[in-house]
Amino acid sequence: MKEFAYFGKPALPLGDEIECEAKYENYYLIANKPAPNTQIHAREIDYYLESSDEDALEISKNVSILYEARALAFDGSKFEKYSKTVGKRVLFIGTNPDMSLKASLEKLDFKVICLDEIKFIYGCAGELCAIIEQGLEQAEVECDFAVFFGGCESWATRQSGCFDASAISAKEILEFLSSHTPNYTYQNYIFCQNDACLYHHKRGDVCSKCVELCPTVAILKNEDEKELVFSPIDCIACGRCVSICPSGAIDNAVITRTSFEALGRLFKSRIPIIAKDGFLPKVRFKNSVLPLVLPSDGILDFNNILSLVLGCGGEIFIFLPNMPKASKEAIALANEIFKARFGCELVRVFDDEISLQEAISKARYKNIGEFELGIYPNKASAISAKLALIAGSLDLGEFSTYESTAHGKISVDESKCTLCASCAGACPTSALITDSANNALCFNESLCIGCGYCVISCAESQTISLKKGKMHINTEFFAPKELAKDELFACVECGKEFATKKAVEKIASILTPAFSGDEKKLRTLYCCAECKAKLMILSQSDEGVLDV
Known part of the structure; x- marks a missing residue:
């Protein structure tokens, strides 16, 4: 059984590693269409085949790369899938609810309750609790989902299962609710390595940028335990926490930093268009340009950008209209360094399809050389090694950094x-x-x-x-x-070097007033641990404390 499947008959021959005219009942890792027994739906396969103006041989090679890119990401992934049983209780909140949506939901056996307003709502999909006022008292209304009409406060939709009807259509709400009941499926898009986290069990509040930037309640702080609390069901896969994390403790679960290094090498001699899965630009492909999909808009940090450029050995195009500020700052710094070293910017960002199409039409692969990327213990060492590869023996000059580039x-x-x-x-x-x-x-x-x-x-x-x-x-x-x-200090009794001179003198300056007039105790301040104990015992013996 092959891992790569193509459902349907392709218009041109594909690589031998791809099973064409695949059967839906078989099991595959990656396929061009969704199927019950297929792990990953790589929609960019059909997208590229329909949009490429390359010759047949080049298209076949590039399709193989697209399959392999998904496989590389999967091999290094840390994501897990979850499922929970939820009910069909829906709250409509607002003075002007969509009654046609209410009727449509009720036809699907949803129970809809309408409220003019609430004070607050908390929980997650399937376990929501709305706070309402009843006279001078407050009451709780439990529900599985909530829809706000006429606008709402920012807190209203921070948890999963809550929708702002002014931001999402009634059709989309209906489709979501019907597809997520009675089984609500979700996955983790991020994971955290606690030993690298600058908040986890640290003295003082060194860092909690991820919590500050998270638009939902997917990351919260347990201040008593000094731990981060993660809620995968509330994560919307924006990736902001990944791009802002200075230590690299938080990483994307679908495409890890290590996977980015492998993906860069896979696209060697080609120009990838970095785009979000499901939001691919409507362009025609040629000149060795092909898509590389990401699960989130915000996972391009400084390290990942360096990985892609050095792996590809040339330019990369980015079409991510909702990139967070941290990613934009990382790109700006990377381009300044690339310009100092290679004479040009190597990361090109596009906000519209017209300018992107023009760039594709004029694209020419810029070969900046071969760079051997290794395995690194943390994000900082990875960035250091990549900058060293770029700089070589050259002095590239001084660069302004941003808070996000850490x-x-x-x-x-x-x-x-x-x-x-x-x-x-x-x-x-x-x-x-x-x-x-x-x-x-x-x-x-x-x-x-x-x-x-x-x-x-x-x-x-x-x-x-x-x-x-x-x-x-x-x-x-x-x-x-x-x-x-500093130089090492030698024990005044046995001559063994046991600490730095400054450390000994510092402790002695603190304790000397307390030992004033006691020569033996004062001498212990300049002794190693063994001799210190010996002198203290002798001192106690002389004072009659010990019977020796």
Whole structure:
């Protein structure tokens, strides 16, 4: 059984890996049409076949690439499908409800209740609860879905199962409700790696940008536990959380960052048009241009853009009219760097089909070279490695960064630093590390995401400073630099080196007043742990505390 299926008879020969005139009762991974036993409906297959002006051989090659692109994304995906049983209780909220929609729903056995207004609504599809006023008291009305007429407050549609009738047609509401009852199916579009999250169990509120940007209640904060709470049923797959996450803890579940690197290589020598699945532009394809569909408008962060351009080895086109601000800022920074290195911008963004079609007609693949992408432990190291590939041994100059492109530069007041290494232990990207061989604190600027957790974690006041807004890309940008250094202190009893001189002196300066007049206790401040214990025991023996 083949993984790739084409339902129907293609107008031209397709690759041998594709089963043509496939049977709907068989099981396939990817197909050009939806089918009960097919995992992925790749609608871009028929879309490309109907819209391409390439010759037959080139079309056949490109169709194989489109199938393979879906397979690559699936292999690295982290999405899961869910289903829950929901009822048919619908609230119509507003003074002028659509009575024809009410009648249509009731024909399908929905129970519709009309209310002029509510105070609030919470929950999710199948488990909604509306708060209403009854005289001087409040009451709760449970329902499975709610439709607001005549406009509504922003909170009204943040949860799943709620619709603003001014933003969606009655036909679409009817189709959605009838197709999502009694089984409401959904999936996760994002996932989070807690060990990389800058909110999860962290001291202080270092970052919660994803919560601030989420247009629904799909991501909330549990402030007592310092944990993020995710609700897949409420996620609308906008991708804003992915594009803004500085550490890369949040990633898209359908196409992960690792998958972007593989997809870039797959489109080598071609120009992909990045578009949202289901919202493909009406254009004619030629000049080695072909579509690459994404599940969301907002998952293009700085790292993913670099992956696509370096993998393709040339230009990419983007047709995502609803891209969030963070993605636009990432593209702007990437293009400045590409222009400094290659003499031209390599990411072209289009908001309308006319300008996109004109660009396709004039498209010529720009080969910027071969770049070997590897496997990286986190988003910061991936960006660092890709920028190093771009820069090589060149000094590309200084670039202004944005909050969404997450970069910072650390400096340390060496006179105050005791090299306790709390900052290095707190750093989520290993931009700060300790060099035990040289008793030094080192900083790799290319790995810094400007989170400021090192500043919060530092035990010494005003010792670490963080600056954001600029990056200068040259060879020094990628090389660890010493920020502070100290010599090791030798135990005054046994001579063993056990801590840095500054750390010992710092502790001694704090405790000396408390030990004033007690020579043995004062001496313990300059001893290793073993000798400290020995001196304390001897001191207690001399005082008669111990019977020896």
